[in-house]
Amino acid sequence: MLPKNRLFTPGPTPLLPAAQNAMAAFTAHHRTADFKALFSRVITDLRDFIGTSNDVLVIASSGTGVMEGAVSNLTSPGDPVLVLTAGKFGERWRDLARAFGCRVEVVDKPYGDTFSVEEVAAKLTRDTRVVYLQATESSTGTRHDLKGIAELVRRRADDALLVVDAITGLGTTELDVDGWGIDVIIGGSQKALMIPPGLAYCALSERAWKRMVTATNPRYYFDFRKERKAAAKGETAYTPATSLVAALGAALDFIRQLGNGDLAAGRKLLVDNAELAAEMTRAGVGALGLELFSVSPAAALTAVTSPAGVDSGKIVKEFRDRFSAVVSNGQGEMKGKLFRIAHIGYYDYLDTIGILGALEHVLAAVSNRPVEYGCALRAAQQVFQRSRTRELAEIAGAKN
Amino acid sequence: MLPKNRLFTPGPTPLLPAAQNAMAAFTAHHRTADFKALFSRVITDLRDFIGTSNDVLVIASSGTGVMEGAVSNLTSPGDPVLVLTAGKFGERWRDLARAFGCRVEVVDKPYGDTFSVEEVAAKLTRDTRVVYLQATESSTGTRHDLKGIAELVRRRADDALLVVDAITGLGTTELDVDGWGIDVIIGGSQKALMIPPGLAYCALSERAWKRMVTATNPRYYFDFRKERKAAAKGETAYTPATSLVAALGAALDFIRQLGNGDLAAGRKLLVDNAELAAEMTRAGVGALGLELFSVSPAAALTAVTSPAGVDSGKIVKEFRDRFSAVVSNGQGEMKGKLFRIAHIGYYDYLDTIGILGALEHVLAAVSNRPVEYGCALRAAQQVFQRSRTRELAEIAGAKN
Numbered sequence: 001m002l003p004k005n006r007l008f009t010p011g012p013t014p015l016l017p018a019a020q021n022a023m024a025a026f027t028a029h030h031r032t033a034d035f036k037a038l039f040s041r042v043i044t045d046l047r048d049f050i051g052t053s054n055d056v057l058v059i060a061s062s063g064t065g066v067m068e069g070a071v072s073n074l075t076s077p078g079d080p081v082l083v084l085t086a087g088k089f090g091e092r093w094r095d096l097a098r099a100f101g102c103r104v105e106v107v108d109k110p111y112g113d114t115f116s117v118e119e120v121a122a123k124l125t126r127d128t129r130v131v132y133l134q135a136t137e138s139s140t141g142t143r144h145d146l147k148g149i150a151e152l153v154r155r156r157a158d159d160a161l162l163v164v165d166a167i168t169g170l171g172t173t174e175l176d177v178d179g180w181g182i183d184v185i186i187g188g189s190q191k192a193l194m195i196p197p198g199l200a201y202c203a204l205s206e207r208a209w210k211r212m213v214t215a216t217n218p219r220y221y222f223d224f225r226k227e228r229k230a231a232a233k234g235e236t237a238y239t240p241a242t243s244l245v246a247a248l249g250a251a252l253d254f255i256r257q258l259g260n261g262d263l264a265a266g267r268k269l270l271v272d273n274a275e276l277a278a279e280m281t282r283a284g285v286g287a288l289g290l291e292l293f294s295v296s297p298a299a300a301l302t303a304v305t306s307p308a309g310v311d312s313g314k315i316v317k318e319f320r321d322r323f324s325a326v327v328s329n330g331q332g333e334m335k336g337k338l339f340r341i342a343h344i345g346y347y348d349y350l351d352t353i354g355i356l357g358a359l360e361h362v363l364a365a366v367s368n369r370p371v372e373y374g375c376a377l378r379a380a381q382q383v384f385q386r387s388r389t390r391e392l393a394e395i396a397g398a399k400n
Numbered sequence: 401m402l403p404k405n406r407l408f409t410p411g412p413t414p415l416l417p418a419a420q421n422a423m424a425a426f427t428a429h430h431r432t433a434d435f436k437a438l439f440s441r442v443i444t445d446l447r448d449f450i451g452t453s454n455d456v457l458v459i460a461s462s463g464t465g466v467m468e469g470a471v472s473n474l475t476s477p478g479d480p481v482l483v484l485t486a487g488k489f490g491e492r493w494r495d496l497a498r499a500f501g502c503r504v505e506v507v508d509k510p511y512g513d514t515f516s517v518e519e520v521a522a523k524l525t526r527d528t529r530v531v532y533l534q535a536t537e538s539s540t541g542t543r544h545d546l547k548g549i550a551e552l553v554r555r556r557a558d559d560a561l562l563v564v565d566a567i568t569g570l571g572t573t574e575l576d577v578d579g580w581g582i583d584v585i586i587g588g589s590q591k592a593l594m595i596p597p598g599l600a601y602c603a604l605s606e607r608a609w610k611r612m613v614t615a616t617n618p619r620y621y622f623d624f625r626k627e628r629k630a631a632a633k634g635e636t637a638y639t640p641a642t643s644l645v646a647a648l649g650a651a652l653d654f655i656r657q658l659g660n661g662d663l664a665a666g667r668k669l670l671v672d673n674a675e676l677a678a679e680m681t682r683a684g685v686g687a688l689g690l691e692l693f694s695v696s697p698a699a700a701l702t703a704v705t706s707p708a709g710v711d712s713g714k715i716v717k718e719f720r721d722r723f724s725a726v727v728s729n730g731q732g733e734m735k736g737k738l739f740r741i742a743h744i745g746y747y748d749y750l751d752t753i754g755i756l757g758a759l760e761h762v763l764a765a766v767s768n769r770p771v772e773y774g775c776a777l778r779a780a781q782q783v784f785q786r787s788r789t790r791e792l793a794e795i796a797g798a799k800n
Contacts (some may be wrong), residue, residue: 002658002673024424128652149572216693257401273402322788323749348401349723353757354750357781364785373785381757385764388722 003324004336008355009314010168010301013345016194017196018254019247023195027266033300035242036234037238038249043231046201048263049193052177052204057227058248060241063167063188066095066200070132070163070184074208075218080159080342081128085151086121087330088139093132100205100217102130109336113141114296117148128160135169135185137389139331141303141340142294143173150180162207167191167200171267172274172300172344182336183208187262192270194346196252204228212223228382243325257297270345270383277343280383284356284376288363293338301342303330304350307367312339313367323358349384356380402733403724410439410538411566411726412702413745416594418654419647423595426646435642436634438649443631445652446601448663449593450570452577453493454603455481458625458648460641463567463588465730466600466701468496470563474530474608476616477501479531482523482560483733484549486513486730489565494530500617502530511734512540512703514696517548518591524553528560535569539731541703541740542694543573550580561608567591567600571667572674572700572744583608591700594654594745595647598702604628670745674699676787677743683783684756684776688763693738701742703730707767712739714766722765723758756780 007014028034039058040295046056059066071093075081081102083093086109097104105123107115111220116139124131131153136143146164161183170185177185182205191200204224212225226237252263259266278299282292285304293303306312312329313336319325320375329338341355356376364371439458446456459466471493475481481502483494486509497504505523505564507515514537524531531553536543546564553562561583566575570585571592574640577585582605589599604624612625626637652663659665678699682692686706693703706712712729713736719725730741741755756776764771 002670002746002751004746004748005752006750021424024421059439144407161519163646265511270402276401325750346402346404348404349758350404350406350725350754351750351775352401354754356758357753357777361785373781374774377753377757377777378774381760388578388761 006323006325006351007340008325008327010340010344011188011190012190012197013194014347015196016251016346018252019195019250022382023243023247023249026243028241028242030236031194035245039236039240039245040234042245042249043250045249045256045263045299047203049252049255049267050177050187050203051175051204051264051267054205055209055231055295055359056201056203057224057230057231058199058201058245058263059222059243060239061196061200061226062197062202063165063186063223064092065222066186067092067165068201069224070186071096071100071102072178072217073212073224074130074161074163074215074224075100075102076214078103079134080125080127081130082107082123084131084144084293085109085257086140086142086144087111087134087137089134089137090148090210090368091197093165097132100328106164112142112293112295114142114144115149117145117152121152121156122363123244124156124160126157126289130161130260131157132163132355133165135164135175136298136300138168138301139300139334140294141292141301144296146175147180151181154181161211162353164275168298168300171270174268174271178348183243187249189244192274192345193248193251195251196395197278198241198244199248215266240260242360245290266351271299273347274343276384278302279345279387280352281341281343281356283379283383284359286377286378288371300344301340303338306336307363310366311336312344313337315362318362318365319358322361324383325355325358353377353380370397404721406588406725406739406751408725408727409744410543410591410744410777411588411741412590412597413592413594413742414747415596416651416654417652419595421465421641422650423647424642428642430636430640430642439636440634440638442645442649442652445649445663447603447658448650449655449667450577450587450603451664451667452576452585452603454578454607455628455631456601456603457624458599458601458640458645459598459627459636461583461596461621461622462597463565463586463600464600465622466586467492467565469624470602471502471588471618472562472619472777473498473612473624473625474563474584474615475500476501478503478615479529480505480525480526482507482520483534484520484544486515486533486535486540486542486544487511487534487537489534489537490531493565497532503569506597509758511600512542512693512695514542514544515549517545517552519554520549521552524560527555528557529562530793532771533565534564535564535566535573536570536698536700538701539734540694540747541698541701542686543698546575547580550582554581558791561611568698568700568744571670572766574668574671578602580588581605588646592674592745593612593648593651595644597646597653597748598641598644637784671699673747676784677747678702679787680743680752680780680783681743681756683779684759687775687779688760688771700744701740703738703740705738706736707763709734711736712768715739718762718765719758720766725755725758753780754778757792774788
């Protein structure tokens with residue numbers, strides 16, 4: 001059928017039309033009152049979106065840039081830090097911390113796995129200066145027990161900063177940033193915010209700002225204190241990606257509208273949306289006899305283990321060639337072993353049912369076992385219907 | 401889930417992103433060499449899209465405007481004309497012909513029905529000056545036997561012009577305009593061309609141009625001869641809808657790309673796409689025990705009879721409220737009795753499976769009978785899979 005480019009990747013995600021329009025139309029120069037007003041509003045809105053009272057920065061870079069900043073601004077060479085890793089993005093924390101000369105202790109779990117609070121406790125010491133982890137590990141579709149780990153860190157290591165890469169976590173899983181004591185939380189534009197790649201953002205606690213005074217690692221472009229000073233005036237230290245900031249403004253407006261004028265309520269709906277799409281997808285995948293790759297599946301994406309004897313690259317290719325749908329292969333050592341369908345951001349019922357329908361044809365084409373057409377769809381529909389029934393019951397309950 | 405505005409109406413139809421971009425970016429004035437070059441190219445391309453060697457006009461109006469032109473330019477008061485009607489758009493021909501003082505003979509069939517060649521033959525006389533009909537009747541989702549009727553008109557009434565409203569027919573059903581001797585064929589922008597409403601186009605035979613010399617009905621804005629003269633210079637008689645012409649250029653480029661550089665091949669793929677989406681939809685609707693409204697279903701759209709006791713307005717509302725999907729109610733006297741799902745233009749597998757999935761939930765909500773989830777989807781998937789198997793067999797056949 002006709003080619004419609006359809007992203008089901010854990011970033012970039014499908015674009016919000018209102019954000020595309022804002023981006024296409026934007027022409028203001030960045031050192032003007034107009035841009036400053038927009039940028040100040042975006043920063044305030046992002047704070048509500050993240051759900052924090054901490055100061056927020058928006059920087060022209062990919063998420064990895066701000067991850068680097070969360071190492072270079074918060075550590076000095078030789079600092080003992082603890083990295084929790086169970087996938088490619090956990091490894092990125094490890095590599096960044098090593099690149100900046102930290103003494104890196106690692107809780108290293110296999111891909112698809114997660115870490116228990118006890119495992120983290122065993123490696124956390126009084127000396128640990130920073131704990132680095134993901135909220136959700138995008139390479140394996142895993143949700144970590146961030147709340148439990150945060151509790152542990154706050155209880156056991158008063159001086160340790162807790163730094164969370166929530167690039168695929170923000171807007172797909174509920175986080176209480178200030179309540180749990182997360183010192184740095186990092187997001188990216190091309191995820192739940194439904195705009196293209198090019199912006200990263202973060203919120204930093206007072207503990208984190210204080211650490212920067214003594215941290216000696218070199219930083220320049222990602223110097224957070226310089227950005228904080230600029231942001232207070234509605235500016236950025238270096239040239240901002242203006243059209244993306246305009247897109248971000250429109251996306252935050254959309255999320256606020258979703259929440260009937262309340263950004264936090266809008267974020268909650270966005271999270272619920274991802275949770276429902278993920279639950280539908282897991283039900284569909286299960287009905288087809290496929291296995292989830294993760295022991296603790298995230299709502300951000302579903303990683304599915306490729307059927308025995310089938311290279312997942314063939315599945316990815318078949319989705320692309322026959323349905324113009326882009327799903328992700330495994331990364332690194334997981335390449336060929338799994339494929340990933342994302343639920344981050346701008347997806348609806350039709351997208352979710354559509355991609356599961358396509359999966360049935362793809363599976364019939366790449367594996368030689370018969371596929372019972374409609375079985376994944378029915379399972380997903382039943383999940384959707386149950387969620388609707390619950391919703392109606394809640395509405396009825398609220399009225400009584 | 402998140403609201404994504406999804407049109408499944410028989411016009412406007414989903415927009416082609418490349419056309420949206422072209423439209424948003426276009427700024428040229430219409431009396432410039434740039435615009436003239438674009439407009440000339442669009443007219444040439446439209447000729448290939450329609451599949452005719454006749455002169456083509458593009459006018460800033462809805463399709464009805466050019467329908468009016470096909471009455472005012474081709475008739476004089478008192479002219480005997482024959483209108484074939486089995487729905488709201490057939491009635492529009494009747495009303496237009498009456499408004500311009502023609503003596504109107506009508507083949508009048510009930511909504512959902514079509515006319516046999518014999519029924520037309522019985523009303524066609526030596527005096528008939530024009531025969532007006534639809535290729536596909538959008539109000540009922542009916543495909544008329546245009547080929548058979550054209551053959552009859554050409555054989556029996558040498559002097560009668562054959563005028564076809566193919567506004568939803570072009571790009572959803574194969575037509576041999578010149579081979580069948582169609583004198584006037586009319587299209588609109590917001591249909592298979594995948595751009596917004598605002599442009600209508602037509603192709604006119606030499607017989608039709610000749611008739612205009614003697615036709616005395618008044619016309620000014622829709623004076624086709626004036627437009628033909630302007631078009632020969634890459635212009636329009638009055639201010640053209642420039643951004644829509646830019647969008648049309650991009651849409652025709654897309655259709656040419658579909659056909660590997662051949663616009664006619666691209667149109668054929670567009671028609672095949674609508675045919676497949678319609679076949680999938682009919683299979684799904686049938687599996688749910690619903691009835692098609694038309695005795696001769698078109699590929700442009702599927703009109704479904706509302707289940708006994710259910711006002712189709714409830715179905716339309718449920719689609720909109722729960723899935724942000726816009727399907728059409730019946731029109732005029734058919735309001736409340738049927739709903740219509742379109743397949744015109746830019747739809748793919750995911751759209752088609754998605755809307756059928758939604759239909760199952762909608763049906764469960766509005767009627768009190770149980771719905772077997774997935775049954776419409778499975779039926780549609782089987783149609784899709786068979787079509788794929790045929791396609792592969794053809795490729796294999798071509799190679800041997």
